[in-house]
Amino acid sequence: MSGEKEEKNDKAVDGDEFENIKEPEIEIEDAELNALPRNTSPDNVESATDNTKFELKHPVHPHSIVEKLEASEKDTFLTNNVLNGKDEINSRLEIENDGNVSEIIIEQEEDEMLYKVMDTPPFHLSLMYAFQQVLTPVAGNLTVSILVAEFVCASNDELMKAKLMCTTMFMGGLCTLLQSSIGIGLPLYQGPSSAYIVPLIAMKGIKEWSCDIDAGLFLNGTSNSTYQMRLEEKQLQNLQMLSGSLAIAGLIHTLMGAFGIIGYLLRLIGPVTVVPSITLIGLYIYKPATRFSETSWGIALSVLSLGLILSLYLANWESPFPAWSRNKGFRIVRTKIHKSFAILISILFGWSLCAILTTTDVFPNDPTSKQFQARTDARIDVLQNFNWFFFPYPFQFGLPTFSIGVFANYFLATIISILDSIGDYYACAKICRAPSPPIQAVNRGIFTEGFCSILGGFMGTGHATTTYGGNIGVIGMSKVASRRVFQILGLIFMFFGIIGKIGALFITLPYPVLGGVQLLSFGIFIGIVLSNLQYIDLNSTRNLAIIGMSLLIGLMIPYFVQRNPNALDVGKQQITSALKMVLSNPSFVGGMLALFLDNTIPGTLEERGITTWIPEINQSEEMNNKADFAEKKAIYSLEFLPKNIRKCFLFGKLPFLPEYTVRKGSI
Structure with a gap:
């Protein structure tokens, strides 16, 4: 330090002299000292250690600390402040034993969250951050809704697609609101899971699920209306089977x-x-992806290429982005926002290309041509005909029925969804700098997801919801982990589901754009699934044999059933139909075989990769005690409940409530 600075430090620091300290003298980097809040009192200071160090409950002005200090020896004080309403900082005051300030350093921690899980940003900022999160899962909502429509024979019924899209968005918003409020309590988006639908595409090859309607209906003058009635009846019948089977799987x-x-x-x-199991799901996704992409391979590959460039090739590049703050005004900042919104940007790019090619009539205006579906006005009538308001309600497609084949698929998807969600819980806690969720919170999160699956079955979505990893990535980019933001996010999606025109607008998305998005998103999905191989011993012949045989037989059996539909005839129609639907599902066949072999062939837990799944829960308590987290464990408690209810006898007995005590070694 310079002599001038040492002389300045010899003076007692009162409020006026502190404000006169200039930036070069105290080495404040990229911040103004006057931005520190001054509206709190020394009562915010409380003793933290025996060495007269203090922990601040609220941000305070440094001279308040000096007035409170008992002079003994040099102490370090920490306080968190927000500069310019945006940047999270650490300001450290070095206090000499005579009460003088020797040095003030303001630092910004790279991993510090702008808003933590339990923070409540101002409403206008919360709304802005929520809309940022809205953009990420839109493609997933649309893709799964279209796949459900494909399965229930509504591929050409745009009004049914719009209803499914609105219902999907409404349920996604409701489940997000429940999960972030009374579920696990972390900022998580609950969106539609493709794992529930994609395997059903493989079942379309058997007669029971075929969308072929009797051609004889076209032989009379009323064939068109009769055909339409039969088709609508088929759609409702399929949706009812999906609804009942999903509700039972959700109950489990x-x-x-x-x-x-x-x-x-x-x-x-x-x-x-x-x-x-999940790899076999991916091997069948090429069917709908090809159907959408073949309407214009050029557009589909353009969407795919741009998505790859933004998300992978430019993953480490920081793009210039305009920003504004009250103290700094307008400026250009560097950010990786292009990576967070790669899919959205790709959709808008492909949509714009299709609009240009539609306006110039490059795409034919002939409904019988495949390229007609690449036009932006191919389904514009649904936007005109669909109501402004659409209110999803239970049993809107009729009373649920049950199908053993669909249930078998949904049961397997439920197990996969649970495993995926547990991984997302811990990933979200880590990125939010929060303690790892205790097993009680994990149980409550799974309980909430299951309850939402039951609701999804009653509402007729045809799929359950699961946590979306993409939104967790946006938290890491934006440093905003407030669950209040995700509660508003849930309300926004519920609003979108009620405003029918919004769902109808998404349905007008040109097919090649949707095909390109599927190529990108499902390609990454399959890669993520295969990344689980890193946890097992790939030098083990046991593991290689189980995986290889499961994949091979998972492909062989469904192929055999489709080529020989009468081979499984046991004399009773219901049993025969159930066997066909179960054995024509490659994911179920391969997954069940892998489950049986993995638990019967001798192998250690480490060799099987099980040790990478269990320790996260067993050791979370110990890790939480050792680690320094920005959040407290209170985020996993249900503090909004009255104390007399939380002290109820049942709260200590139910595994999904905070007061439940886990027996050591039980997991």
């Missing part, structure tokens, strides 16, 4: 969380089971 999902059997489940199902 709920019970798994309610009775805390997640730990036992993780001992049975590991990477050796999950990898072949």
Whole structure:
């Protein structure tokens, strides 16, 4: 330090002299000292250690600390402040034993969150951050809704697609609101899971799920109206079977969380089971992806290429982006926003290309041509005809029925969804700098997801919801982890579901754009699934044999069933139909075989990769005690409930409630 600075430090610091300290003298980097809040009193200071160090409950002005200090020896004080309403900083005051300030350093921690989980940003900022999160899962909502329509024979019924889209957005918003409020309590978006639908595409090859309507209906003058009535009847029949089967699978999902059997489940199902099961899902996604992309391969590949460039090739590049703050005004900042919104930017790019090619009539205006579906006005009538307001309600497509084949698929998807969600819980806590969720919170999160699956079945979505990793990535980029933002996000999606024109607008998305998005998103999805192989011993012949045989037989059996539909005839129609639907599902066949072999062939937990699933829960308590987190464990408690309810006898007995005590070694 210079002599001038040392002389300045010899003076007592009162309020006026502190404000006169200039930036060069105290080495404040990229911040103004006057931005520090001054509206709190020394009462915010409380003793933290025996060495007269203090922990501040609220940000205070440094001279308040000096007035409170008992002079003894040099102490370090920490306080968190927000500069310019944006940048999270650490300001450290070095206090000499005579009460003088020797040095003030303001630093910004790279991993500090702008808003933590329990923080409540101003409403206008919360709304802005929520809209930023809205943009990420839109493509997933649209893709899954279209896949449901494909399965229930509504591929050409745009009004049905719009209804499914609105219902999907409404349920996604409701589940997000429940999960962030009374579920696990972390900022998580609950969106539609493709794992529930994609395997059903493979079942379209058997007669029971075929969309072919009797051609004889076209032989009379009323064939068109009769055909339409039969088609609508088929759609409703299929949706009702999806609804009932999903509700039963959701009930099992709920019970798994309610009775805390997640730990036992993780001992049975590991990477050796999950990898072949979900890989077989991916191997069948090429069918709808090809159907959409073939309308214009050029547009589909352009969307795919731009998405790859933004998300992968330019992953480490920081693009210039305009920003404004009250103290600094307008300026250009460097950010990786292009990576966070790669899919959205790709959709807008492809949509714009299709609009240009539609206006110039490059795409034919002939509805019988495949390229007609690439036009932006191919389904414009749904935007005109669909109501402004659409209110999803239970049993809107009729009373649910049950199908053993659909249930078998949904049950397997439920297990996969649970495993995926547990991984997302811990990833979200880590990125938010929060303690790892205790097993009670994990159980409550799974319980909430299961309850939402039941609601999804009653509402007729045809799929359950699961956590979206993409929104967790946006938290890491924006440094905004406030669950209040995600509660507003849920309300926004519910609003979108009620405003029918919004759902109808998404349905007008040109097919090649949707095909390009599927190529990108499902390609990454399959890669993520295969990444689970890193947890198992790939030098083990046991593991390689199980995975290889599961993949091979998972492809062979459905192929055999489709070529020989009468081979499974046991004399009773219902049993025969159930066998056909179960054995024509490659994911179920391969997954069940892998589960059986992995739990019967001798192998250590480490060899099977199970040890990478269990320790996260077993050791989370110990890790939480050692680590320095920005949040407290209170984020996982239900503090909004009155104390007399939380002290109820049941709260200590139910595994998904905060007061439940986990027996050591039970997981």
